[in-house]
Amino acid sequence: MVETQLNIEKIRKDFPILHQEVNGKPLVYFDNAATSQKPQCVIDALTHYYNTDNANIHRGIHTLAERSTTAFENTRKTVGKFLNAAEAEEIIFTKGTTEGINLVAATFGRKFIGEGDEIIISALEHHSNIVPWQILCEEKKCVLKVIPVNEKGELVLAEYDKLLSERTKLVSVNYISNALGTINPVQEIIDKAHAVGAKVLIDAAQATPHARVDVQAMGCDFLAFSAHKVYGPTGVGALYGKRALLEAMPPYQGGGEMIKDVSFSGTTYNDIPYKFEAGTPNIGEVIAFKAALDYVNEIGLENIAAYEHELLEYANELLADVEGFRPIGTADQKASVVSFLIDGVHPFDLGQILDAKGIAVRTGHHCAQPLMEIFNIEGTVRASFSVYNTKEEIKYFVEALKSSIKMFKK
Incomplete structure (x- = not known):
């Protein structure tokens, strides 16, 4: 060794x-698979924001608002580089992996998946990558299929091949199992899904602390992860999505920030990523998220x-x-x-x-x-x-x- x-x-x-x-x-x-501990630099970044910069972002012209906005958007750039996204605008801030998956189910799923269509997940999934699809299938009358595992806790890819068809609209699997630690062959899963025209979401909650994730090289359509698994604060995560898909998807929630213009006769939605970030976000924690990723990159x-x-x-x-x-x-x-x-x-x-x-x-x-x-x-x-x-x-x-x-x- x-x-x-x-x-x-x-x-x-x-x-x-x-x-x-x-x-x-x-x-x-x-208990690191549940949540990781936080280095002092992350704690310092969080307290620094509340001690010196606390202000709402994007909408203010005063100094504190401008400093907070700059720090917030710098985290978006850092997350984009961490995942090797084509552009920072493909990064949406969420509460975590769970919300990222639910966002895709509620927007992409409701618009592009219909009756008789099929969604494939695996037997290794966390509840957060099972229940949203069950809800969608009940609502849209689509079909949920499951890739089985063998006695070692590995996905049976020969059975995955049998599940794929022209009716498959989405494959959503984890990169690494939280329960067993199994590292899944996500590249093969993605390639096979794309071969039948399906989109792919990767739950990378357990992967980002342990492995280099390159969304462009993988070619996945969506990828979600949580800050708190990778030495960052709780209550914050990121969803990556290809620009064309994000632009075609409806908003997830309505409110401030996700709009350009609102009148009683209608609303014009904001550009991505802001279209999916309604309301005041978890600003301090997002800013501290950058410190966590910087720390990982340094090691x-x-x-x-x-x-x-x-x-x-x-x-x-x-x-x-x-x-x-x-x-x-x-x-x-x-x-x-x-x-x-x-x-x-x-x-x-x-x-x-x-x-x-x-x-x-x-x-x-x-x-x-x-x-x-x-x-x-x-x-x-x-x-x-x-x-x-x-x-x-x-x-x-x-x-x-x-x-x-x-x-x-x-």
């Missing part, structure tokens, strides 16, 4: 929340991914010796997520015992109940690693796991 050259101790110092005790033990934070996503893979391999090596350990999701291509069960121990009980030892893991169905049903389980324990985690933490976690199991086996 080739070890990365990142200075992890230096990186850890950037995250103030890590340096505390929980239940009398040093915090070990292994380097390739370096982050290599180190996290190193942590994953180390964890798998140690966990293999744990009595009753049963991994759920053993795909050949995985992000830094270990989802597992311990024979005879309920995941919730295990999660509580680990919390008593200062270890934060996620237990439950991970907003992926249909996937859990496929594996015939209620849920799992999920440990998910980030660049600020260490091998020492993983060793402590495994030792705590072993001692917890002994307690349950008495």
Whole structure:
């Protein structure tokens, strides 16, 4: 195993929340797939806005409004570069991945998908990439189809081929499974969908913290992700869409900012991206979003991914010796997520015992109940690693796991 050259101790110092005790033990934070922690530069960017620049954007000519508007739009440019969008105007700010998917369903879906048309998702999807399409299908009388998974938690692409047809209007899949860490072959999925004339939405919530995402190279039509997964604030995300599609789609919400002119006889909508950004946005958090992406770019996503893979391999090596350990999701291509069960121990009980030892893991169905049903389980324990985690933490976690199991086996 080739070890990365990142200075992890230096990186850890950037995250103030890590340096505390929980239940009398040093915090070990292994719930990164749910949300990542925030470096000081992100916290500083947020407080700086409220301390010095707080003003509404786009509509004011005073100094604070102009400073806030400039900082807000600089984040849009940064997100565009982060995804390699063709232009910043293809970036729409949202509350997060969930709202981005719902926006596409409510606008593109309602306008371009009709009765008898088909939408394809996968069995690996988060509820936020299932329920909006179920709502649309009920309303429009279209059909929802699902790509199955194999016992390793990998998509069965031969079955995907059978689902595709000229009736397929949209394929919406995640890049990386939040529940299992499976990295999906999104390029192949996109290419095959385009071959039958379908559009593709990629849920990149779990991908952007771990992998370089290039929307132009991928050719996806839409892509959504959340700031809080990639060291940024909560309540903020971005939706990428190709310009031609965004311009053809109706507004998502009505109100201020998304209009050019309003009269009682009719309304003229604003240009993209503002057509989809009604009302006062989460200004401070959007501005701090830029600081998060700058931080990631400074470390380097390739370096982050290599180190996290190193942590994953180390964890798998140690966990293999744990009595009753049963991994759920053993795909050949995985992000830094270990989802597992311990024979005879309920995941919730295990999660509580680990919390008593200062270890934060996620237990439950991970907003992926249909996937859990496929594996015939209620849920799992999920440990998910980030660049600020260490091998020492993983060793402590495994030792705590072993001692917890002994307690349950008495």
